Amino acid sequence: MLEKLQFYIDGQWVDPVEPRTLDVINPATEAVYGRISLGSAADVDKAAAAARRAFASFAQTTPAERIDLLQSILAEFKKRQDDVAEAIMNEMGAPWGLARGAQAMSGVQHIKAAIKALEGFSFEERLGTTTVVREPIGVCGLITPWNWPMNQVAVKVAPDAAGVPAGVFNLVNGDGPGVGTAMSGHPDIDMVSFTGSTRAGVLIAQNAAPTVKRVAQELGGKSANILVDDETFAKAVAAGAREMFDNTGQSCNAPSRMIVPRSRMKEAATIAAKVAEETKVGKLRDEGAEMGPLVSEAQWDKVQRLIQSGIDEGATLVAGGTGRPEGLDKGYFAQPTVFADVSNGMTIAREEIFGPVLSIIPYDDLDDAITIANDTPYGLSGFVSCADLDTAREIASRLRTGMVHINGAHLDSAAPFGGYKQSGNGREWGHHGIEEFLEMKSVYGYEQRKH
Ligand code: NAI
Numbered sequence: 001m002l003e004k005l006q007f008y009i010d011g012q013w014v015d016p017v018e019p020r021t022l023d024v025i026n027p028a029t030e031a032v033y034g035r036i037s038l039g040s041a042a043d044v045d046k047a048a049a050a051a052r053r054a055f056a057s058f059a060q061t062t063p064a065e066r067i068d069l070l071q072s073i074l075a076e077f078k079k080r081q082d083d084v085a086e087a088i089m090n091e092m093g094a095p096w097g098l099a100r101g102a103q104a105m106s107g108v109q110h111i112k113a114a115i116k117a118l119e120g121f122s123f124e125e126r127l128g129t130t131t132v133v134r135e136p137i138g139v140c141g142l143i144t145p146w147n148w149p150m151n152q153v154a155v156k157v158a159p160d161a162a163g164v165p166a167g168v169f170n171l172v173n174g175d176g177p178g179v180g181t182a183m184s185g186h187p188d189i190d191m192v193s194f195t196g197s198t199r200a201g202v203l204i205a206q207n208a209a210p211t212v213k214r215v216a217q218e219l220g221g222k223s224a225n226i227l228v229d230d231e232t233f234a235k236a237v238a239a240g241a242r243e244m245f246d247n248t249g250q251s252c253n254a255p256s257r258m259i260v261p262r263s264r265m266k267e268a269a270t271i272a273a274k275v276a277e278e279t280k281v282g283k284l285r286d287e288g289a290e291m292g293p294l295v296s297e298a299q300w301d302k303v304q305r306l307i308q309s310g311i312d313e314g315a316t317l318v319a320g321g322t323g324r325p326e327g328l329d330k331g332y333f334a335q336p337t338v339f340a341d342v343s344n345g346m347t348i349a350r351e352e353i354f355g356p357v358l359s360i361i362p363y364d365d366l367d368d369a370i371t372i373a374n375d376t377p378y379g380l381s382g383f384v385s386c387a388d389l390d391t392a393r394e395i396a397s398r399l400r401t402g403m404v405h406i407n408g409a410h411l412d413s414a415a416p417f418g419g420y421k422q423s424g425n426g427r428e429w430g431h432h433g434i435e436e437f438l439e440m441k442s443v444y445g446y447e448q449r450k451h
């Protein structure tokens, strides 16, 4: 069993102020895989003080020094990439191929993207005799969730055993009430960057308000996938369903609402159901296992409740359903599930399910499709499939979302990631992600006027 009871504060591993442990359950076996400590406000105080001390000199380092440091972090990370993948597989149930090829790999990708963005980043802007300087915002509290663990750590911070000065990076494990609240309300933390549920994101912003912290939020989503009635249709249904089941549906930007022409609902249902039935749900080390379990019993219960609500509210269940897949009687495995004839008012179309559940919704014309797509409190991502690029771009321009994928285009680690509306505030990734952590200072008279 992996036991990691200490926190990393001020350049050393230290015991928590008050002992309190949490068993980490492997969701594929339901057995205890590891044990960590849950911290308290006292640990956050120590970490914030260490960070404040480190800030004075670290804030003065040059971009070139930061780039060198990121290069050594990258080298160190690559050596341990398989250890990271192994931990992710066991703690959140990603099958080995996904854990290694996508989950752990995202650390490498984002550190590389941060280096590239920093190389081209301009920290000074001239406006006549004034210079606007960008400076680090200060001590940051970074709160990350479990669904893409390395991805979210890497986009918020990229340190390791690579010569990072003491106090620059501090790690305190904990839960929302114990550590999260202490961070968001802390008088000596300048900014909180959070990824997780909209529920927790709202609590963090409320708790951060009295200290006027900057709060960056990367929250939930209910992203629409608009399919146009043309030759791209059949392929796009299959690709959209596959993408929905990726990471067991536990991605904030999952294409969970597939919006199709009313006349092609049956066809979409048949294709998506076939993808669901062919998706290999299995043990994490199984050769070819595509879908692992949900992360926890609580998430399994939530997904079951929402699948049941789809049935109760009259959507047509065409694949999957409640309960475990056949042959798997242990682990928090759910069935890849497809609902057809969903209306956008149903609970399965409104709530972020965070499980392998696809809802297919009919539309009458493109205006109707766009209205349905935008009829949600969320605004994280959107997907469009359409052979005519001008039409695809027009649909993209009318979606109230922070990102849109045209015809299956992939995410771009140089481009900003984040959402409109209740999907959050601020952007991560690439040079926009660097800007998120900077303050601006106007220095008037930086150039002296000639008399
Ligand atoms: P959660 O939002 O409660 O937890 C995510 C992180 O926030 C954890 O690190 C947790 O310790 C922390 N946290 C919770 N309450 C906090 C508070 N008051 N102050 C500061 N930090 C706090 O989400 P949970 O319970 O893990 O999952 C529930 C649902 O949230 C999922 O079903 C999904 O819909 C959504 N979610 C969305 C994610 C995303 O990437 N946008 C990631 C994880 C969950």
Ligand code: MG
Binding pocket: 419, 420, 421, 422, 423, 424, 425
């Ligand atoms: Mg917003």
